[in-house]
Amino acid sequence: MRKITGLILGLCLLTGLTGIPASAAFSAVPAIAAGANHSVALASDGTVWAWGDNERGQLGDGTAHRRLIPVQVKDICEAVAVAAGRAHTAAVKSDGTVWAWGQNELGQLGDGTTSSHALPVQVRDLDGVTAIAAHDRHTLALRDDGTVWAWGDNGRGQLGNGTWVSHSAVPVKAQGLAHITAVAAGWGHSLALNEAGFVFAWGLGEPNRNVPAQVAGLSNVKAIAADGNTSAALCVDGTVWTWQAAGPAPAQVPGLSGVKAIAVGVNHVLALKNDGTVWAWGGNSSGQLGDGTTNDSDAPVQLPEFNNITAIAAHDHNVALKSDGVVWAWGSNMHGQLGNGNAGTERYAATPGPVQSPFQRGLLNDNVLNLFDTAPWWSNLCSFLQFILRWFLFGWLWM
Numbered sequence: 239m240r241k242i243t244g245l246i247l248g249l250c251l252l253t254g255l256t257g258i259p260a261s262a263a264f265s266a267v268p269a270i271a272a273g274a275n276h277s278v279a280l281a282s283d284g285t286v287w288a289w290g291d292n293e294r295g296q297l298g299d300g301t302a303h304r305r306l307i308p309v310q311v312k313d314i315c316e317a318v319a320v321a322a323g324r325a326h327t328a329a330v331k332s333d334g335t336v337w338a339w340g341q342n343e344l345g346q347l348g349d350g351t352t353s354s355h356a357l358p359v360q361v362r363d364l365d366g367v368t369a370i371a372a373h374d375r376h377t378l379a380l381r382d383d384g385t386v387w388a389w390g391d392n393g394r395g396q397l398g399n400g401t402w403v404s405h406s407a408v409p410v411k412a413q414g415l416a417h418i419t420a421v422a423a424g425w426g427h428s429l430a431l432n433e434a435g436f437v438f439a440w441g442l443g444e445p446n447r448n449v450p451a452q453v454a455g456l457s458n459v460k461a462i463a464a465d466g467n468t469s470a471a472l473c474v475d476g477t478v479w480t481w482q483a484a485g486p487a488p489a490q491v492p493g494l495s496g497v498k499a500i501a502v503g504v505n506h507v508l509a510l511k512n513d514g515t516v517w518a519w520g521g522n523s524s525g526q527l528g529d530g531t532t533n534d535s536d537a538p539v540q541l542p543e544f545n546n547i548t549a550i551a552a553h554d555h556n557v558a559l560k561s562d563g564v565v566w567a568w569g570s571n572m573h574g575q576l577g578n579g580n581a582g583t584e585r586y587a588a589t590p591g592p593v594q595s596p597f598q599r600g601l602l603n604d605n606v607l608n609l610f611d612t613a614p615w616w617s618n619l620c621s622f623l624q625f626i627l628r629w630f631l632f633g634w635l636w637m
Contacts, residue, residue: 264316264332268609270559272503272551273322273372275573277593279308279557279565280320281612286311286329289593290575294325295356296340302356306574306581307594308607311339313358322553323372323390323423329358330370336361336379344375345407346390352407361389364409373423373465379409380421386412386430394426395448396441402448412440413449424464424502427483435459437471442483455487465502465553472500478509491519494538503552503569509538510550516541516558525588526556526569532588544590558590563610565593577607 269280276290276297287308288297295302298311311329314337319330326340326347337358338347345352348361361379364387369380376390376397387409388397395402398412415430415438422429427441430450435458438450453471456479461472467483476496481488491507494517499510506520506527517538518527525532528541544566549559555569555576567576568590574581577593592606597614 266316266318266332268549268559268563269320270549270551270557270565271320271322271327271372272501272553272555272557272575273327274324274374274553275570275575276322276325276327277551277555277557277567277575277577278320278322278327279559279593279607279609280317280329281609282563283612284316284318284332285612286314286317286320287596287607287612288327289577291325291573292356294341294354296322296325296327298327298339298356298358300356304574304581306579307577308596310596310612311358319368319370321370321372321377321423323377324374326372326375326377328361328370328372328377330367330379334366334368334382336364336367336370338377341375342407344391344405346372346375346377348377348389348407348409350407352405362408369421371421371423371428374425375405376423376428378412378421378423378428380418380430384415384417384419384433386415386418386421388412388428391426392448394442394446396423396426396428398428398440398448398450400449415450420462422462422464422469424469424483425466427464427467427469429462429464429469431459431462431471435474437462439469439483442467444484453481453488461500463500463502463507466504468502468505468507470500470502470507472497472509476512478507480507491538499550501550501552501556503556504554506552508550508552508556510547514545514547514561516544516547516550518556522588524554524570524586526552526554528556528568528588528590530589541590556590557593559609563608564604565607565609566590567593 271278289308299309316332317329328338339358342354349359366382371378399410417433420431430438437453440450459471478491479488497509501508519538546561551557
Protein backbone atom coordinates (compact mmCIF):
# COMPACT_ATOMS: atom_id res chain seq x y z
CA MET A 239 0.00 0.00 0.00
CA ARG A 240 2.84 2.37 0.88
CA LYS A 241 4.42 1.87 -2.52
CA ILE A 242 1.09 2.27 -4.31
CA THR A 243 0.40 5.53 -2.45
CA GLY A 244 3.88 6.76 -3.25
CA LEU A 245 3.43 5.83 -6.88
CA ILE A 246 0.16 7.78 -7.09
CA LEU A 247 1.79 10.82 -5.48
CA GLY A 248 4.71 10.48 -7.85
CA LEU A 249 2.46 10.42 -10.90
CA CYS A 250 0.62 13.49 -9.66
CA LEU A 251 3.88 15.35 -9.18
CA LEU A 252 5.12 14.13 -12.55
CA THR A 253 2.05 15.58 -14.26
CA GLY A 254 2.33 18.84 -12.34
CA LEU A 255 6.02 19.28 -13.11
CA THR A 256 5.84 18.52 -16.78
CA GLY A 257 2.52 20.21 -17.50
CA ILE A 258 1.55 17.47 -19.95
CA PRO A 259 -0.91 18.97 -22.45
CA ALA A 260 -4.09 17.17 -23.47
CA SER A 261 -2.75 16.80 -27.02
CA ALA A 262 0.63 15.36 -26.01
CA ALA A 263 0.12 12.24 -28.13
CA PHE A 264 -1.15 14.10 -31.20
CA SER A 265 0.84 13.78 -34.41
CA ALA A 266 0.46 15.59 -37.74
CA VAL A 267 2.19 15.35 -41.10
CA PRO A 268 4.43 18.45 -41.39
CA ALA A 269 3.37 20.88 -44.12
CA ILE A 270 4.32 24.29 -45.54
CA ALA A 271 2.56 27.13 -47.36
CA ALA A 272 3.64 30.39 -49.02
CA GLY A 273 1.54 33.56 -49.03
CA ALA A 274 2.23 36.77 -50.91
CA ASN A 275 4.70 38.05 -48.32
CA HIS A 276 4.58 35.51 -45.53
CA SER A 277 5.25 31.82 -44.94
CA VAL A 278 3.52 29.20 -42.82
CA ALA A 279 4.59 25.82 -41.44
CA LEU A 280 2.69 23.03 -39.71
CA ALA A 281 4.80 21.08 -37.21
CA SER A 282 4.37 17.42 -36.35
CA ASP A 283 2.89 18.32 -32.96
CA GLY A 284 0.00 20.18 -34.64
CA THR A 285 1.29 23.67 -33.88
CA VAL A 286 1.44 26.31 -36.64
CA TRP A 287 4.34 28.73 -37.21
CA ALA A 288 4.49 31.81 -39.43
CA TRP A 289 6.92 34.55 -40.46
CA GLY A 290 7.23 37.55 -42.78
CA ASP A 291 4.75 40.38 -43.36
CA ASN A 292 2.14 40.82 -40.64
CA GLU A 293 0.50 44.14 -41.49
CA ARG A 294 -2.95 42.50 -41.61
CA GLY A 295 -2.33 40.04 -38.77
CA GLN A 296 -1.68 37.11 -41.12
CA LEU A 297 0.91 35.61 -38.76
CA GLY A 298 -1.73 35.03 -36.10
CA ASP A 299 0.34 36.13 -33.12
CA GLY A 300 -2.05 38.90 -32.09
CA THR A 301 0.13 41.72 -33.42
CA ALA A 302 0.79 43.58 -36.66
CA HIS A 303 4.57 43.34 -36.30
CA ARG A 304 6.65 41.88 -39.11
CA ARG A 305 8.56 38.78 -38.00
CA LEU A 306 11.92 37.92 -39.55
CA ILE A 307 11.95 34.48 -37.94
CA PRO A 308 9.02 32.18 -37.12
CA VAL A 309 6.49 32.86 -34.37
CA GLN A 310 3.88 30.42 -33.15
CA VAL A 311 0.29 31.10 -34.19
CA LYS A 312 -1.74 31.56 -31.04
CA ASP A 313 -4.74 29.45 -30.07
CA ILE A 314 -4.11 26.80 -32.74
CA CYS A 315 -3.36 23.21 -31.79
CA GLU A 316 -3.91 19.82 -33.42
CA ALA A 317 -3.81 21.38 -36.89
CA VAL A 318 -3.61 18.97 -39.84
CA ALA A 319 -3.43 21.34 -42.84
CA VAL A 320 -2.49 24.97 -43.59
CA ALA A 321 -2.93 27.43 -46.47
CA ALA A 322 -1.84 31.00 -47.12
CA GLY A 323 -3.41 33.74 -49.24
CA ARG A 324 -2.21 37.24 -50.04
CA ALA A 325 -2.56 38.46 -46.46
CA HIS A 326 -4.57 35.78 -44.70
CA THR A 327 -3.88 32.29 -43.41
CA ALA A 328 -6.07 29.28 -42.67
CA ALA A 329 -5.70 25.98 -40.86
CA VAL A 330 -7.75 22.81 -40.53
CA LYS A 331 -7.91 21.19 -37.10
CA SER A 332 -8.13 17.48 -36.45
CA ASP A 333 -11.84 17.87 -35.63
CA GLY A 334 -12.50 19.05 -39.21
CA THR A 335 -13.11 22.70 -38.33
CA VAL A 336 -11.37 25.54 -40.17
CA TRP A 337 -9.75 28.54 -38.52
CA ALA A 338 -8.46 31.66 -40.26
CA TRP A 339 -6.71 34.93 -39.48
CA GLY A 340 -5.39 38.07 -41.18
CA GLN A 341 -6.98 40.28 -43.85
CA ASN A 342 -10.75 39.98 -44.16
CA GLU A 343 -12.03 42.91 -46.24
CA LEU A 344 -13.85 40.53 -48.62
CA GLY A 345 -14.79 37.89 -46.07
CA GLN A 346 -11.84 35.57 -46.78
CA LEU A 347 -11.76 34.51 -43.12
CA GLY A 348 -15.27 33.11 -43.40
CA ASP A 349 -16.46 34.23 -39.97
CA GLY A 350 -19.43 36.18 -41.30
CA THR A 351 -17.72 39.57 -41.02
CA THR A 352 -15.35 41.72 -43.03
CA SER A 353 -13.21 42.66 -40.04
CA SER A 354 -9.59 41.57 -40.05
CA HIS A 355 -8.32 39.46 -37.15
CA ALA A 356 -4.79 39.10 -35.82
CA LEU A 357 -5.83 35.94 -33.96
CA PRO A 358 -7.56 32.85 -35.39
CA VAL A 359 -11.33 32.85 -35.75
CA GLN A 360 -13.48 29.86 -36.67
CA VAL A 361 -14.99 29.68 -40.15
CA ARG A 362 -18.75 29.58 -39.77
CA ASP A 363 -20.98 26.58 -40.40
CA LEU A 364 -18.24 24.33 -41.74
CA ASP A 365 -16.97 20.99 -40.48
CA GLY A 366 -15.69 17.71 -41.84
CA VAL A 367 -12.94 19.52 -43.76
CA THR A 368 -9.93 17.52 -44.94
CA ALA A 369 -8.01 20.05 -47.09
CA ILE A 370 -7.87 23.78 -47.77
CA ALA A 371 -6.40 26.19 -50.32
CA ALA A 372 -6.10 29.96 -50.38
CA HIS A 373 -4.93 32.71 -52.69
CA ASP A 374 -5.23 36.46 -52.84
CA ARG A 375 -8.57 37.04 -51.09
CA HIS A 376 -10.53 33.80 -51.32
CA THR A 377 -10.35 30.42 -49.59
CA LEU A 378 -11.42 26.90 -50.58
CA ALA A 379 -12.23 23.90 -48.39
CA LEU A 380 -12.68 20.24 -49.30
CA ARG A 381 -15.08 18.31 -47.10
CA ASP A 382 -14.95 14.61 -46.37
CA ASP A 383 -18.07 14.09 -48.48
CA GLY A 384 -16.17 15.21 -51.60
CA THR A 385 -17.83 18.62 -51.88
CA VAL A 386 -16.03 21.97 -52.22
CA TRP A 387 -16.88 25.10 -50.23
CA ALA A 388 -15.53 28.60 -50.83
CA TRP A 389 -15.65 32.08 -49.33
CA GLY A 390 -14.14 35.53 -49.82
CA ASP A 391 -13.67 37.40 -53.10
CA ASN A 392 -16.01 36.43 -55.94
CA GLY A 393 -15.34 39.24 -58.40
CA ARG A 394 -14.42 36.73 -61.11
CA GLY A 395 -16.71 33.90 -60.06
CA GLN A 396 -13.95 32.09 -58.16
CA LEU A 397 -16.36 30.84 -55.47
CA GLY A 398 -18.09 28.67 -58.08
CA ASN A 399 -21.60 28.98 -56.66
CA GLY A 400 -23.20 30.32 -59.83
CA THR A 401 -23.41 33.96 -58.73
CA TRP A 402 -21.53 37.17 -59.48
CA VAL A 403 -22.00 38.54 -55.95
CA SER A 404 -18.82 40.45 -55.13
CA HIS A 405 -17.94 38.33 -52.10
CA SER A 406 -19.21 35.99 -49.42
CA ALA A 407 -18.19 36.20 -45.76
CA VAL A 408 -19.45 32.65 -45.10
CA PRO A 409 -18.76 29.40 -46.98
CA VAL A 410 -20.88 28.67 -50.07
CA LYS A 411 -20.97 25.41 -51.98
CA ALA A 412 -19.29 25.21 -55.39
CA GLN A 413 -21.83 23.82 -57.86
CA GLY A 414 -21.68 20.55 -59.73
CA LEU A 415 -18.70 18.99 -57.98
CA ALA A 416 -18.60 15.51 -56.43
CA HIS A 417 -15.97 12.97 -55.40
CA ILE A 418 -13.33 15.72 -55.19
CA THR A 419 -9.93 14.76 -53.75
CA ALA A 420 -7.94 18.04 -53.97
CA VAL A 421 -8.41 21.79 -54.40
CA ALA A 422 -6.12 24.65 -55.47
CA ALA A 423 -6.54 28.43 -55.62
CA GLY A 424 -4.97 31.01 -57.93
CA TRP A 425 -5.53 34.70 -58.53
CA GLY A 426 -9.22 35.01 -59.38
CA HIS A 427 -9.68 31.32 -60.17
CA SER A 428 -10.01 27.94 -58.49
CA LEU A 429 -9.30 24.30 -59.33
CA ALA A 430 -10.60 20.93 -58.15
CA LEU A 431 -9.49 17.37 -58.87
CA ASN A 432 -11.87 14.42 -58.71
CA GLU A 433 -11.13 10.80 -57.88
CA ALA A 434 -11.31 9.84 -61.58
CA GLY A 435 -8.32 12.10 -62.35
CA PHE A 436 -10.21 14.95 -64.07
CA VAL A 437 -9.64 18.65 -63.33
CA PHE A 438 -12.32 21.32 -62.99
CA ALA A 439 -11.74 25.08 -63.10
CA TRP A 440 -13.80 28.20 -62.48
CA GLY A 441 -13.30 31.94 -62.11
CA LEU A 442 -10.84 33.89 -64.26
CA GLY A 443 -10.92 32.66 -67.84
CA GLU A 444 -12.34 33.37 -71.26
CA PRO A 445 -15.11 33.88 -70.49
CA ASN A 446 -15.09 34.05 -66.71
CA ARG A 447 -17.05 31.14 -65.23
CA ASN A 448 -18.98 31.22 -61.99
CA VAL A 449 -19.51 27.44 -61.99
CA PRO A 450 -16.89 24.70 -62.36
CA ALA A 451 -16.18 23.26 -65.82
CA GLN A 452 -13.93 20.35 -66.74
CA VAL A 453 -10.54 21.30 -68.17
CA ALA A 454 -10.25 19.73 -71.62
CA GLY A 455 -7.21 17.67 -72.54
CA LEU A 456 -6.36 16.50 -69.02
CA SER A 457 -6.82 13.03 -67.55
CA ASN A 458 -5.10 10.72 -65.07
CA VAL A 459 -4.18 13.72 -62.93
CA LYS A 460 -3.06 13.14 -59.34
CA ALA A 461 -2.20 16.68 -58.12
CA ILE A 462 -3.04 20.29 -59.00
CA ALA A 463 -1.57 23.72 -58.21
CA ALA A 464 -2.29 27.35 -59.07
CA ASP A 465 -1.01 30.89 -58.52
CA GLY A 466 -1.34 34.13 -60.44
CA ASN A 467 -3.27 33.15 -63.56
CA THR A 468 -1.23 29.98 -64.05
CA SER A 469 -2.45 26.47 -63.30
CA ALA A 470 -0.55 23.18 -63.28
CA ALA A 471 -1.44 19.50 -63.17
CA LEU A 472 0.69 16.49 -62.28
CA CYS A 473 -0.29 13.25 -63.98
CA VAL A 474 0.14 9.76 -62.58
CA ASP A 475 2.92 9.12 -65.12
CA GLY A 476 5.03 11.87 -63.52
CA THR A 477 4.57 14.44 -66.29
CA VAL A 478 3.58 18.08 -65.65
CA TRP A 479 1.09 20.13 -67.65
CA THR A 480 0.53 23.90 -67.37
CA TRP A 481 -1.93 26.42 -68.79
CA GLN A 482 -3.05 30.03 -68.35
CA ALA A 483 -6.49 30.82 -67.00
CA ALA A 484 -7.40 32.80 -70.14
CA GLY A 485 -5.02 31.03 -72.50
CA PRO A 486 -4.76 27.91 -74.65
CA ALA A 487 -5.31 24.32 -73.56
CA PRO A 488 -2.88 22.64 -71.14
CA ALA A 489 0.52 21.74 -72.59
CA GLN A 490 3.07 19.26 -71.28
CA VAL A 491 6.28 20.70 -69.87
CA PRO A 492 8.98 19.19 -72.09
CA GLY A 493 11.94 17.32 -70.67
CA LEU A 494 10.40 16.78 -67.25
CA SER A 495 9.38 13.42 -65.80
CA GLY A 496 9.45 11.49 -62.55
CA VAL A 497 7.71 14.32 -60.69
CA LYS A 498 5.79 13.67 -57.46
CA ALA A 499 4.71 17.19 -56.39
CA ILE A 500 4.22 20.63 -57.96
CA ALA A 501 3.85 24.23 -56.80
CA VAL A 502 3.04 27.37 -58.77
CA GLY A 503 4.37 30.83 -57.93
CA VAL A 504 3.33 34.22 -59.30
CA ASN A 505 5.40 33.78 -62.46
CA HIS A 506 7.30 30.54 -61.98
CA VAL A 507 6.67 26.84 -61.34
CA LEU A 508 8.39 24.27 -59.10
CA ALA A 509 8.52 20.51 -59.51
CA LEU A 510 9.68 18.00 -56.90
CA LYS A 511 10.99 14.77 -58.38
CA ASN A 512 10.85 11.29 -56.90
CA ASP A 513 14.58 11.48 -56.22
CA GLY A 514 14.09 14.46 -53.87
CA THR A 515 15.48 17.09 -56.25
CA VAL A 516 13.71 20.35 -57.13
CA TRP A 517 13.38 21.85 -60.61
CA ALA A 518 12.10 25.33 -61.47
CA TRP A 519 11.28 27.44 -64.51
CA GLY A 520 9.79 30.85 -65.36
CA GLY A 521 10.55 34.31 -64.02
CA ASN A 522 13.61 34.72 -61.82
CA SER A 523 13.93 38.43 -60.99
CA SER A 524 14.07 37.65 -57.26
CA GLY A 525 16.06 34.45 -57.51
CA GLN A 526 12.94 32.31 -57.24
CA LEU A 527 14.39 29.60 -59.49
CA GLY A 528 17.03 28.99 -56.83
CA ASP A 529 19.88 28.36 -59.29
CA GLY A 530 22.08 31.18 -57.98
CA THR A 531 21.14 33.61 -60.78
CA THR A 532 18.38 36.05 -61.63
CA ASN A 533 18.09 34.80 -65.21
CA ASP A 534 14.67 33.67 -66.41
CA SER A 535 14.39 30.16 -67.83
CA ASP A 536 11.69 28.69 -70.05
CA ALA A 537 13.07 25.19 -69.44
CA PRO A 538 13.23 23.51 -66.01
CA VAL A 539 16.54 23.99 -64.20
CA GLN A 540 17.65 21.90 -61.24
CA LEU A 541 18.43 23.63 -57.98
CA PRO A 542 22.09 22.70 -57.41
CA GLU A 543 23.09 20.70 -54.36
CA PHE A 544 19.55 20.74 -53.02
CA ASN A 545 18.02 17.33 -52.37
CA ASN A 546 16.13 15.16 -49.88
CA ILE A 547 13.13 17.44 -50.32
CA THR A 548 9.67 16.15 -49.35
CA ALA A 549 7.38 19.18 -49.89
CA ILE A 550 7.39 22.51 -51.76
CA ALA A 551 5.34 25.74 -51.76
CA ALA A 552 5.62 28.86 -53.90
CA HIS A 553 4.58 32.49 -54.39
CA ASP A 554 7.14 35.29 -55.04
CA HIS A 555 9.30 33.20 -52.78
CA ASN A 556 9.54 29.46 -52.21
CA VAL A 557 9.52 27.22 -49.16
CA ALA A 558 10.73 23.62 -49.06
CA LEU A 559 10.75 20.90 -46.41
CA LYS A 560 13.61 18.43 -46.18
CA SER A 561 13.27 14.84 -45.02
CA ASP A 562 14.99 15.73 -41.73
CA GLY A 563 12.21 18.22 -40.93
CA VAL A 564 14.23 21.38 -41.58
CA VAL A 565 12.51 24.18 -43.54
CA TRP A 566 14.37 26.03 -46.34
CA ALA A 567 13.39 29.13 -48.34
CA TRP A 568 14.58 31.28 -51.25
CA GLY A 569 13.39 34.08 -53.55
CA SER A 570 11.95 37.44 -52.50
CA ASN A 571 12.69 38.52 -48.93
CA MET A 572 11.30 42.05 -48.92
CA HIS A 573 9.15 41.32 -45.88
CA GLY A 574 11.23 38.66 -44.15
CA GLN A 575 9.30 35.78 -45.71
CA LEU A 576 12.48 33.69 -45.98
CA GLY A 577 12.68 33.55 -42.19
CA ASN A 578 16.46 34.02 -42.07
CA GLY A 579 16.42 37.25 -40.07
CA ASN A 580 17.89 39.28 -42.94
CA ALA A 581 15.00 41.29 -44.41
CA GLY A 582 16.16 44.81 -45.20
CA THR A 583 19.75 43.70 -45.72
CA GLU A 584 18.91 40.82 -48.06
CA ARG A 585 16.06 41.70 -50.44
CA TYR A 586 16.19 38.28 -52.07
CA ALA A 587 18.13 35.03 -52.00
CA ALA A 588 18.92 33.21 -55.25
CA THR A 589 19.80 29.96 -53.48
CA PRO A 590 17.94 28.12 -50.70
CA GLY A 591 18.83 28.72 -47.06
CA PRO A 592 17.44 27.29 -43.82
CA VAL A 593 14.70 29.09 -41.90
CA GLN A 594 15.82 30.08 -38.43
CA SER A 595 14.41 28.57 -35.29
CA PRO A 596 12.62 30.94 -32.89
CA PHE A 597 14.65 29.32 -30.11
CA GLN A 598 18.38 29.40 -29.48
CA ARG A 599 19.09 25.69 -29.30
CA GLY A 600 22.62 25.84 -27.96
CA LEU A 601 25.83 24.12 -29.04
CA LEU A 602 24.41 20.67 -29.64
CA ASN A 603 21.68 21.59 -32.15
CA ASP A 604 21.45 23.67 -35.31
CA ASN A 605 19.53 26.91 -34.94
CA VAL A 606 16.97 25.99 -37.64
CA LEU A 607 13.23 25.50 -37.77
CA ASN A 608 12.64 21.77 -37.62
CA LEU A 609 9.03 20.68 -37.99
CA PHE A 610 9.73 17.45 -36.12
CA ASP A 611 11.14 19.40 -33.16
CA THR A 612 9.53 22.76 -32.38
CA ALA A 613 10.11 22.71 -28.61
CA PRO A 614 12.53 25.32 -27.21
CA TRP A 615 15.91 24.14 -26.01
CA TRP A 616 15.01 24.84 -22.41
CA SER A 617 12.05 22.44 -22.52
CA ASN A 618 14.49 19.57 -23.12
CA LEU A 619 16.64 20.81 -20.24
CA CYS A 620 13.58 21.07 -18.03
CA SER A 621 12.61 17.52 -18.92
CA PHE A 622 16.05 16.27 -17.93
CA LEU A 623 16.03 18.16 -14.63
CA GLN A 624 12.52 16.88 -13.90
CA PHE A 625 13.70 13.31 -14.50
CA ILE A 626 16.59 13.79 -12.05
CA LEU A 627 14.28 15.33 -9.46
CA ARG A 628 11.73 12.56 -9.83
CA TRP A 629 14.44 9.94 -9.45
CA PHE A 630 15.70 11.42 -6.20
CA LEU A 631 12.16 11.85 -4.86
CA PHE A 632 10.58 8.60 -6.00
CA GLY A 633 13.33 6.33 -7.23
CA TRP A 634 12.98 4.19 -4.08
CA LEU A 635 9.63 3.00 -5.44
CA TRP A 636 11.36 0.86 -8.04
CA MET A 637 14.22 -0.37 -5.81
